[in-house]
Amino acid sequence: MRGPVARGRLYGRHVIVESVEEARSLYALGFYGKPLGVDKPSGPNFDSPLLVSPLEAVYLARKGHLEVVDEEGGILSPEEVEERLLSDERLRMLYRVYEDLRERGLVVRPGMKFGADFAVYRYGPGIDHAPYLVVVRPLDEAMDPVEIVKTGRLSHSVRKTFTIATVRRDGSVRYVMFKWARI
Amino acid sequence: MPAALEARVDEGRVTLVACHAEQFCRTLEERGYLEGGRLYPLEAAFQASRGRVALAGGQTGWEAFLDIIRITGVPLKLAIVYRLLRNRYPEVREWTRPSTLLARPRSGRPLEVLVLEEGEEITIEGLLEWSEAAAKDGHEPVIAVVDRNGQTTFYEARSVGAIV
Numbered sequence: 001m002r003g004p005v006a007r008g009r010l011y012g013r014h015v016i017v018e019s020v021e022e023a024r025s026l027y028a029l030g031f032y033g034k035p036l037g038v039d040k041p042s043g044p045n046f047d048s049p050l051l052v053s054p055l056e057a058v059y060l061a062r063k064g065h066l067e068v069v070d071e072e073g074g075i076l077s078p079e080e081v082e083e084r085l086l087s088d089e090r091l092r093m094l095y096r097v098y099e100d101l102r103e104r105g106l107v108v109r110p111g112m113k114f115g116a117d118f119a120v121y122r123y124g125p126g127i128d129h130a131p132y133l134v135v136v137r138p139l140d141e142a143m144d145p146v147e148i149v150k151t152g153r154l155s156h157s158v159r160k161t162f163t164i165a166t167v168r169r170d171g172s173v174r175y176v177m178f179k180w181a182r183i
Numbered sequence: 184m185p186a187a188l189e190a191r192v193d194e195g196r197v198t199l200v201a202c203h204a205e206q207f208c209r210t211l212e213e214r215g216y217l218e219g220g221r222l223y224p225l226e227a228a229f230q231a232s233r234g235r236v237a238l239a240g241g242q243t244g245w246e247a248f249l250d251i252i253r254i255t256g257v258p259l260k261l262a263i264v265y266r267l268l269r270n271r272y273p274e275v276r277e278w279t280r281p282s283t284l285l286a287r288p289r290s291g292r293p294l295e296v297l298v299l300e301e302g303e304e305i306t307i308e309g310l311l312e313w314s315e316a317a318a319k320d321g322h323e324p325v326i327a328v329v330d331r332n333g334q335t336t337f338y339e340a341r342s343v344g345a346i347v
Contacts, residue, residue, distance in 0.1 A: 104345055122347060132346055139311075142304035145328040149336045163346055166307045174311055175346050181325055181337040183271060 004067040005029060008052055010076075013085060015057040015068055016049050023050035029065060031107050031124045032056050042126060053110070054085035055098040097136045097165040100173040111135075115154060116162075133160045134175075139168060152178050186237035188230070190222055192254045197222040200239050207235065214274055224255040225265045225277065232266060258282075260300045264327045267335055268296065280313060285322065295322035296337070301330045314342040 006022035008015035017023040017033065026032050028044040033056060035046035052060070060066035061078040068081045076084065086092045094117060101108045107121040111133050119130035133155045137143065148162075155162035155178075162178045187204035188211075190197050199220045202208040211217035216226040222236070230236040231247035238247045252262045261277070265284060268275045272286040278295055286294040295317040299305060310326075317324040318341070326340045 101346075104347065106347060120346065134346075137307045139308045140306055142306045144302060144304055145299035145326065146301045146330055148326070148338065149328050149330065152336070152338055161346075164307060164310075166311070172344070175343050176307075176310055176314060177339075177341050177343055177346060178326075179339040179341075181339050183267060183325075183327075183337045 003064070005065050006050075007067045007069065008050075008057065009073075010068060010070050010084065013054055013087075015052040015054075015066070015085075017052060017066075018049045020047055020049065023048070026050060026052070026060070026066065030102070031109065031121075032060060040125070054091060055095050058082050058085055058095055059099055059102055093138060093167050094136050096167045096171065097134065097173050100165075101134070114158065114160070115151060117165075119160075120163075129159070131160055132163050134163045134165050136165045139166045148178060152180060156180050186243060187235045188222075189237050189239055190227060191239040192227070192251050195255050197224050197227040197251060197255065224251060224257050225262060225275075226269070228252050228257065228262050229266050229269045258298075260298050260329045263329055263333065264296060264298045264335060267327075268294075280316065283313075283317075292321060292323045294325045295320070296325045296327050297340075299326055299328050301328070310340065311342050314340050318342070 006017045006026040008017045017026055023035065024044040027050060033050040033052040035041050035050055036048040038046050038048060057066060057068060058081055061068050061081040068076045070076055086095050098108055101120055107124040109119045109125060111117050111119040114133050116133035117136045118134040120132040120134055121130045122128050135151060152162045164176045166174055168174055187207040188202050189200040191200050199217065199222060208217060216223045227236055228248045228251040231251055232245060234244055236247060237243045238250060242250050252259060265275055268284060268286045272288055274287040276285050278285040282298045284296045284298060286296060297313055314324040324340050326338050328336050
């Protein structure tokens with residue numbers, strides 16, 4: 001396996017890739033991270049460091065694409081990165097779904113502006129228009145069905161498929177995909 | 184349009200009193216909605232709402248619809264969704280899983296509709312289990328959500344292991 005394409009430093013709960021060249025390489029690998037000061041990057045042609053989210057950092061560290069150092073510059077193992085960044089149950093659940101989607105070759109970006117956890121692309125931002133909005137919920141969580149309607153309507157209005165993802169007790173990820181039905 | 188059928192509703196049952204339109208009653212029998220002089224309550228309420236069934240007490244239309252569901256104990260949400268489905272599908276029935284209706288289109292897979300109501304919470308696990316059970320039975324899983332204004336929204340709700 002090739003070595004890491006980038007080195008990132010821990011800044012609280014994020015990782016920053018400070019070298020612009022490495023930042024571009026990491027971004028180009030699969031639309032990872034967000035260049036500082038750039039809202040919508042048009043490609044790996046930005047001139048700023050890259051902010052990598054906790055989920056991305058853990059995934060990339062595990063895959064060997066990102067080397068993460070702590071505040072003092074000490075190299076962290078992927079397990080240590082995970083321990084530092086996936087500090088609670090909710091983040092671990094989000095990570096499990098993130099990993100599942102990435103392992104299926106999908107591009108996973110934040111879905112916050114759509115009220116979701118993830119916006120999922122087949123090819124990537126700027127290439128296709130995130131056909132799926134994914135909300136991650138615990139298996140045993142109860143929800144008011146009206147929440148499904150609200151999120152479903154929002155997704156439909158932006159031509160995306162609303163999906164709830166959950167992690168089963170055996171660790172497998174399951175999705176419920178909602179499609180508005182004209183009846 | 185005059186009522187095609189007159190019925191009595193008591194003791195949780197809807198009973199045929201008189202049939203004024205033979206073809207209408209025959210169709211109900213053929214589809215299993217009228218059997219041994221008893222009318223399927225959801226169908227009776229649906230037909231009452233369209234003025235085709237009147238009650239022996241003189242109630243017609245929505246008054247009859249409400250009397251039927253109140254006396255037979257049919258949940259309002261079920262009657263609302265049944266009515267919407269019946270406007271489109273010739274055969275709709277309560278299904279064996281709780282709060283579900285089965286609508287059979289003229290062609291294609293039957294729709295299994297889980298009727299939910301605002302404020303009535305469901306767990307993700309419950310939703311998954313229902314969707315998977317419906318699919319296993321060869322049904323298209325659909326949820327119907329009745330909100331506090333009585334508005335109903337339908338969504339196909341498929342459980343899958345991968346979204347693409």
